[in-house]
Amino acid sequence: MTLPVIYVVTFSNVQSLQTPLGSVNIVCILFRLEFDAMDTIQYYGVSDVWIDWTSMVYMILYIPLIFPGSWFLDKMGLRITALVGILGTCIGSWVKVFAVQPHLFFLSFAGQSIVALSQVFILSLPARLAAVWFGPDQVSFACSVGVFGNQQYSILI
8 A cells, every 4th residue: 555645846847745645644643542542541640631632632723723724835835834744743753752751741742732733734735735736627536535535544543
């Protein structure tokens, strides 16, 4: 199974951005689900409500930040928006790597929030990509493949 690769048009030529968009979505989905184990509650010594918040932060941040995220996509374009989303996911991942000690749950939660913030940039890309690259008779199919492709990854996981 191959993951889709983003191709970016810059300066009237096509350059390949060798970052699979699907793999970034898989990482976001895995981060959303990683704190659901009971062992996490015991390891960090926090209540199950805080563990629930590590998943809910994705949905709560998405609601107010989709509007600035869409504005950013309009102003900066596909390539910069994808890179910001990927970079934010990477930074949030590294913050969580440094938060593996039991007394650093809130640092881990901050990393989780950074990844959730980055998801706003990633999830808005398929519709714009379809609108920019496909003809009028292909846009709806391309958009549906991009949007439902994200959901299919979460079903597989």
